[in-house]
Amino acid sequence: MNKYLRLTVPALLAASQLALADDVWITTDAEGLNAIQRHFPELVDQNAVRAFTSNGISALKVSEEQVPAISEMMHHELNRCGGFIAHESQESAQGAALFDSLIAPALAVQPPDYSIDNGEVVNAMQGKVKETDIRSTIQSLANFTNRYYTASGGLQGAQWIKNKWQSLAGSRSDITVEFFNHSWQQPSVIMTIQGKSKPNEIVILGGHQDSIAGFNTGENTRAPGADDDASGIATLTSVITAAMETGYKPDRTVMFMGYAAEEVGLRGSQDIAQSFRNQGKDVVGVLQLDMTNYKGSSGDIYIMEDYTNSAQNQFLADLVSAYQPSVTLGYSECGYGCSDHASWNNQGYAASFPFESTFNGSNPYIHSANDTIDKSGGNADHAVNFGKLAAAYVAELAKGDFTDDPGPDPDPGDEVTENFEGDVNRGVNDQLGPFKVESGTEFSAVMTGTNDADLYVRVGAAPTTSQYDCRPYKNGSSETCNLTVPPGEDEVYVMVRGYSWSSSHYNLEVTYTQIK
Structure with a gap:
């Protein structure tokens, strides 16, 4: 923080x-x-x-x-x-x-319907949020000498988070875990769970991964940052664990973010939020978890009211009332730029910041070598409240269930348009398909994006860099493939491959006639 x-x-x-x-x-x-x-x-x-x-x-x-x-x-x-x-x-x-x-x-997106009607999913996910998991992650991150954004520990901490999230995702094809690189050493980490029916609408949960101990933090300065903010990353990780263990499949795309360089001016989250605004991404809501495990006030959860979205704040309060009735809720303020939610608020997105205490009652040991888990009683009991709230936030705002069903299929023979988006590093492939198509009809794939990603389309099998039916060979990420599906064929595959050294973001629109 x-x-x-x-x-x-x-x-x-x-x-x-x-x-x-x-x-x-x-x-x-x-x-x-x-x-x-x-x-x-x-x-x-x-x-x-x-x-x-x-x-x-x-x-x-x-x-x-x-x-x-x-x-x-x-x-x-x-x-x-x-x-x-x-x-x-x-x-x-x-x-x-x-x-x-x-x-x-004025730029704030149209607020969603803050309905609370996905109780089966909320209850299942909340039941998987465990104190032991949160405590273990806090301790693992606090074991780094520090996670300062220019120190080797900052990079190693980011790699640890990425590896942890990738291991939780397992082989799920609807999930990616990537670095978002900045102009300094420590990258941010982003896990994306692709939405089933509303993939272009995005729900974000974030916390910052860096730690600091005074103005002269260096390579060997001890800054465990157990509460600030290993606790937030650990709480996010517990929600990811819950989603994986229950097989949760959201309707809207859900992104979990571990921000770099928060302690020196919200720099990581600002890069990302600005990038999302420049790309016109439809971010439905943002939840910030920064310091969740020190109970410094009488209440359990305090919602920050300044530089946040009042409608979404009320939604959080309603979630607590519906799913955590024994949790006591309060309100406080933390001032300008106090955590990464401000980066999203400044770009016009609805952001909320539930906090461990009143701001004046927050952990007095942060930004020092004394920010260790023993200051929170040696456990993560307090953080469990935030993990359960975050699980409810995901399940009720992104909706979804435990199936792959995206909703009613279009009638056979109808023209279908599907939209996809993602990020690919150099040499990394995103494979899409098979698309079940009517032979003799037209298949179109239109890609736009940043930096340089390459588009491949192949009939009958997944494309490779040497086997494909369409490969536009264009500079940049704006490429189009149009082809007629040959007689006797009913499957088309698409691949997006990163080419530029920095990560390329792509948006892909696929249009075809569904097989009868």
Whole structure:
């Protein structure tokens, strides 16, 4: 979480006087700006002309080296986990200030029907959320020296999460687990469960994987981050486990995200949320799990009311009432940029942030070597409440059941259009099909996307790089295959293969006449 110890004045001044080698622009609210002005006067003076403020959100330039010191100051003085959002350019920061204040609410997607009618699935999944699983994951992540975004432990932690999620997914063909790479060493991790009937509508659950211990976190600095935020990743992992053990198949696409670099300005989640907005992705809702295992207040779950979506917050409260009646619910606020939900809120998506306590009652040991599970009693009992809430959120917002049935099939002989999307790294193949087609009819596959992915189509068998019936050979990811299905053939297969070194995202529309 983006939060705060008292730093000595010499330490703060030393951090503020570092050379502006790699510039970073940050945005913060009025309270955050006042704190920066008090502790970093030289920094604010040199930005006096360039500072930009819109409706209480200010943008100013700092160096890459100053970001951890600002984060730590926010944590100690304002009790914030973060308190600012980092940007790679002045234009991005100033645009975010305007976007956050004026545009984001207008761009919010049409709210879904927050119905609560999938009790069989909710109850089955909640029954699989186990304290022992959450505790084990917390301990595994806390065993890394630290998971700082530029340290080797940050990369190793991300690899551990990816491997864990892949092992849980097993051989399910509707699931992918991938890295989302950034401009720093630690990648974010994304698991995608493809929706059966509404694959283009996306439900996201996230938490951050990085940890920090003060402004000088280095390769050998101990930052176990058991609560902040191994607990959130562990809670997500327990929901993934529940989904796999029950055979849950969502109607909407569900994505679980382990964000990189949250502690230094929500940088990982901001990259992803901005990418999703630029691609026009239909994100129905976002749930953030950041610190779930320290019971610092009398209630069990506290919903943050600022920089979140009020309608979805009410949906969470209704879920607790329906499925966790013994859980006590409260409300609190955490300020600007306090966790990754803010990245999605700033892009106009409905985001909610249920938290372990009131914000003032949150874990006092975070951002230090003392953030260990013993501070939560050596167990993950408190986090179970959040795992069960997250399971209910998935099952009721993404809907779905335990079958592969996507709903009523179209009448035989009707033209069918199916849409798919995914991400492929270089040399990685996504195989789709077989599509059951009427011989003698037209088959069309139209792909768009980012970077460079290649489209292959083959009749009668899955295509390979050397065996196919259509391969457009175009630069980029915009490719089309149109072919007539030969007499006697009734199956067509499609393959999307990554070509560029960075991950390529694709959207694929397949149109064909279903076999009679």
